[in-house]
Amino acid sequence: IEASIPEPQREAWIKHQVSGFKDKDGFEQEVVRHVETTLARSMFNCDESAAYSACSLAFRDRLILEWNRTQQRQTFADSKRLYYLSLEFLMGRALDNAMLNIGKKDVAKAGLAELGFRIEDVIEEEHDAALGNGGLGRLAACFLDSLASLNFPAWGYGLRYRYGIFKQEIIGGYQVEVPDYWLDFNPWEFPRHDVTVDIGFYGHVHKDMDESGKTVTHWEPREVVKAVAFDMPIPGYATPSTNNLRLWSSKAASGEFDFQKFNNGDYESSVADQQRAETISAVLYPNDNLERGKELRLKQQYFWVAASLYDIVRRFKKSRRAWKEFPEQVAVQLNDTHPTLAIVELQRILIDLEGLEWDEAWNIVVNTFGYTNHTVLPEALEKWSVSLFQHLLPRHLQIIYDINLFFLQSVERRFPNDRDLLRRVSIIEESQPKMVRMAFLAIVGSHKVNGVAELHSDLIKTTIFKDFVTVFGPDKFTNVTNGITPRRWLHQANPRLSELIASKTGGHDFLTDLTLLNKIELYVNDKEFRKQWAEIKHANKVRLAQHIKASTGVTVNPSALFDVQVKRIHEYKRQQLNIFGVIHRYLTLKAMTPEERQKQLPRVSIFGGKAAPGYWMAKQIIHLINNVGSVVNKDKDIGDLLKVIFVEDYNVSKAEMIIPASDISEHISTAGTEASGTSNMKFVLNGGLIIGTCDGANIEITREIGENNIFLFGNLAEDVEDLRHAHTYGSHTVDPDLAKVFEAIEKGMFGDTHDFAGMISAVRDHGDYYLISDDFRSYIETHALVDEAYRNQEEWITKCITSVARMGFFSSDRCINEYAEGIWNIEPLHADKSADGVRAD
Ligand code: OAK
DSSP, X not given: OOOOOOXXXXXXHXXXXXXXXXXXXXXXXXXXXXXXXXXXXXXXXXXXXXXXXXXXXXXXXXXXXXXXXXXXXXXXXXXXEEEEEOSOEEEEOSHHHHHHHHTOHHHHHHHHHXXXXXXXXXXXXXXXXXXXXSHHHHHHHHHHHHHHHXXXXXXXXXXXOSBOSOEEEEETTEEEEEOOBOOSSOTTOEEEEEEEEEEEESOEEEEEEOTTSOEEEEEEOSEEEEEEEEEEEEEOXXXXXXXXXXXXXXEESSOSOOHHHHHTTOHHHHHHHHHHHHHTTTBOOOOSSOOOOOHHHHHHHHHHHHHHHHHHHHHHHHTTOOGGGHHHHEEEEEESSTXXXXXXXXXXXXXXXXXXXXXXXXXXXXXXXXXXXXXXOGGGSOEXXXXXXXXXXXXXXXXXXXXXXXXXXXXXXXXXXXXXXXXXXXXXXXXXXXXXXXXXHHHXXXXXXXXXXXXXXXXXXXXXXXXXXXHHOGGGEEEOOOOBOHIIIIIITOHHHHHHHHHHHXXXXXXXXXXXXXXXXXXXXXXXXXXXXXHHHHHHHXXXXXXXXXXXXXXXXXXXXXXXXXXXXXGGGTHHHHHHXXXXXXXXXXXXXXXXXXXXXXXXXXXXXXXXXXXXXXXXXXXXXHHHHHHHTTOTTTGGGEEEEEESSOOHHHHHHHXXXXXXXXXXXXXXXXXXXXXXXXXXXXXXXXXXXXXXXXXXXXXXXXXXXXXXXXXXXXXXXXXXXXHHHSOOOOOHHHHHHHHHHHTTTTSOHHHHHHHHHHHHTSOOTTOHHHHHHXXXXXXXXXXXXXXXXXXXXXXXXXXXXXXXXXXXXXXXXXXXIIIIOOOOOOTTSOOTTOOOO
């Protein structure tokens, strides 16, 4: 029932319409009001945390007003919307971003100062919203920023995990995981206790006949869980458009615990239902690029997908359009295969609940969905056992079988008598046990499939999805190279560099049209500009050095070359190659005379990143890095020449501090394994150079900035297979310098020889799958070139400025525009369209 105010009473509403604060006084008034009423405190007990809360509430109030207007506008325009389904949104902090996007940070800074607070300290109070693991989740967050900034009508849908990615502590050199309970007080979310959806699981399927004699299928779930919506407003930059991120939280459908059981003294089981329901949205699975096939994970996926689709379909139905218009109103993007069940769920809604014929329904489904693949690693490709499906989602399994049947029939018609092709493309893998291949289901159920960088998009067409190119033709597959939002990753993370660029490009327009960065190339020889550039980098390094000192006790010299590798710890990303290289450097320095040493360039090797809690090898890599650090950092022979730092608990807000302080960063995955990488773009945009392999977006970065401005090394993707083959079947000898590194580790130079044996034998005895030894020599030689280049500071700064100037392509705005045009077919909706009197949803 529409609950809108009758015409005669609306005047009072209009008269009392609220608007957000306008100036410093208004801001201060709002902060004081929130401290004294919302937080029930006063100036006598207002600490930084309360100041943070009140400041956030003041901005949130402004945001929600714009949110309302944006949603009204979108409802009124009734144009096509995009829904971005992602199991991860790695948002980071919201306050600084909101202040900058709204454009009122100066006002807040001055206001907070008058109230007795430094804005930097207040910003630091915020707990990161860390509902993601790494690249895939952060990309989703950058996309939301761009969608809002470009005024696209778009919603994100995800899960409201009670625990985000764990907090990492390093104890005795080892990673220890601590739960991340982030919801204590979160001013950025709006609970919508009136927006709920009942989601079924398990149970039985039976067929009935309706009045017209048609068979209808009924699914009777055995368990029902309630999904409750929580909304987070997403402010666009320099536009009133404010989009929505809707996160679902799970709750027992009955809402109450069992009083009967409680009164009978059965306390535990009286709350068991409640707890079982709440478990669904309790925790983010901490795996990056790895699937473990746990039932609860599949439950999370269906819970979130079913609630989101119910919401999307409800919104569509309000427009009373014919079903065939659905794909003209709705685009749904699947962020990897995690939401693939949405394809099956929409087909189920259309045929079982809405009574459409299979073919008509399937046409709608395929035209609605697009699928983005984010990895070619076999261990990350999702498969679920048929028996688990049968148990948890029996009706969905039937529909998957039908989808597969009709698909295989169509393949058979076009490629008769090719049973092997049918076996290869089947959505059901005829293994023991039988498995549902989610990527294949996503391909068959979408109209477009894209990779995230050119090399990656080529690779999926020639390797894992090769047969589907044969079946569907090449046009179904496309590339959209990833991008990053320059608002967070330049303006927010590196305000001084952003201002310097603004001073040379004629204002802040480059933040919405990143290609304008090319104007700074005109100043590459401008003495004053170069001086300021160098000062900013140095100041950023000083800030990081202070953090390192405070958190580890190690003093690092801000004039040393800062060499950074921060990302999830994974064998394919090869932090082990980096630390072996560091050990090689250490051994080389040790072998020198003091005179020779004097001539060497000081370096700080900085690592950061989390290992999945069950990923033993990744944890050993962290352990080795820390042990090397504790030996090298206190070695008197070495002093400032080499420091090795592991930054604990790498997350979005740490990235915002670390990335602007980097001289060189490492993107050194085995060629062909890193789909794109996005931190590579962030580092270059902040005036750091890259050492990297010919992998993912490194290749396109090289094309844009020029090969003189990047340090590439290592084997090419096209040679990886042959090298691996040779390791297994030919004779495999370890690079002699790497062998010396192994010898030092095995002698116990860095303690715990036993712990590191696995890392060494992976290279020496087990086929060196990630080509550590093959790439070692060229890695070391390339680092020598880095040292040489850094000695020539003038040349180095030229490279940095030139690179930044040429990074325009890597904005997520460019990326979103490509999706909008090539996949979603959506148009921006600008704020000037009137939408008075429309109820938003
Ligand atoms: C995580 C879980 C399953 C599948 C893929 C991922 C993932 O994070 N992939 C990463 O996606 C990023 C965004 O596209 C890429 O930049 C990374 O290269 C890729 O590893």
